[in-house]
Amino acid sequence: MVSMQDIANKAGVSRVTVSRVLSNHPSVKAETRQKVLHWVRELDYEPNLIAQSLAGNRTNIIGLLVPEIAYPFFSEIIEAIENQAFYEGYSVIICNTHRSLDKEKNILAQLRQRKVDGVIAVPVSAQHSLPAYQRLQVPAVMITKRMEGFSSVYISHFDGGQQIARHFLNMGFQKIGYIGPTRESTSALKYAGFQQYLAASQISLSDVIECPAPENMNASLVCQLVKQYAANSGLHCEAYLANDDITACEAITAFRELGYAVPQDIAIAGFDNSFLAKEISPKLTALAQPLDEIGKKSVEILLDQINNSAEPCMYELESRVIARESTIRFVQTGHKTLERAT
Incomplete structure (x- = not known):
């Protein structure tokens, strides 16, 4: 069985540094973190997550709340969030709210009991959901909607x-x-x-x-x-x-x-x-x-808040029209050409 010391020997760092990387400690340099994570993957190391969470007060788990997992818009964002979280050493618990304030409230209570490190959410209501997120007591990032007092990633x-x-x-x-x-x-x-x-x-x-x-x-x-x-x-x-x-x-x-x-x-x-x-x-x-960017940016902001206690921020992403067959009958001269995709 591969040990933490084996990872340290391969990466040329101390066992303490490996432990800090696996617990996402903010003091580790990015280059060192990537080197350690490379050998974690290469040697197929399976850390004792329970021991790590007890030692570092971290679970390396993120809660993700969306209205409907099967809805194409959200399924693509979920994939981006899960991929980015996995790359950063986090697991994701995905939860359906079905746009129910009561269900959202109960899910947040369960995530709090599971001691997740943070939450990314499409809130049911920017106004009526606010108290439930304020009681969460861990960092949270909203996506697609703005919520007062919380980081948000969205378009106009x-x-x-x-x-x-x-x-x-x-x-x-x-x-x-x-x-x-x-x-x-x-x-x-x-x-x-x-x-x-x-x-x-x-x-x-x-x-x-x-x-x-x-x-x-x-x-x-x-x-x-x-x-x-x-x-x-x-x-x-x-x-x-x-x-x-x-x-x-x-x-x-x-x-x-x-x-x-x-x-x-x-x-x-x-x-x-x-x-x-x-x-x-x-x-x-x-x-x-920009569905992929929404997912990646929300994870980036959340981890910054988890690791560095960063202040909440509003992050508005750009959008654009992709013109395809459903509106293209003819090309009018004298008008600005829009980006066209196939």
Whole structure:
């Protein structure tokens, strides 16, 4: 069985240094840490985690709370967080809140009992979830939403909505609509940015098809709601912004069942740029959130707080429109060329 001393001999450091690396002690230089971790992996060393946690008051475990693990947007962020945490020597406990304040509160209590070193979370509500996170007593980083008093990694959904509106106008669309929730926190921001940018160009939304967020429901309900709206009011738009990629995919299904072709009859854009955007036919134009960067940055900030007691910070990442087949009918001259992906 490989011992801690074996790792020390191979890395050319003391046994104490190996112990400090394995417990993520902040005093170890980055170069030394990487050298030790290399030999840990090379020799397939299995540390006694229980002994380490008792000695260093660390468990090397991070709690991760998301609304729905299977939701493509969150599954990609989860993978990025888990990969980065593993690289740094941490394990991740992944928890579904299903957007329930009560469940979120209970999960946080359980994580506190398990003595996790920190938490990364998509809070159910930036306002109503606050007391539960304040009671956590370990560092926490919020992703996709800002929360007062806590580090947060996010994009501007308001700006994202504006970017899609700009893309639609650059493509020459005049009759424009929206599909998705309009009051839920991040959805409300993207809807407001989208609506206000169009209003500045004297364009009002022709259709607003209200749908719950897909992680709250069976995604196929979007298809039903779009067809129901079409039957009751008719579809009046050349282009629609969908709240997210799943909503866009379900809307495309509805359009086809109603006899409309995308993008020849109706164009549509999603929001997130998850793997669905590249898999569906036609490929989906989407506001690209930097999902991998969100995951990596949240781990980086959390470990800085765990190891160095860093102050909470707000970290806003950039987003951009990736134009694909679902909105590209023709190229208008005189307009700025947007990044295009296949």
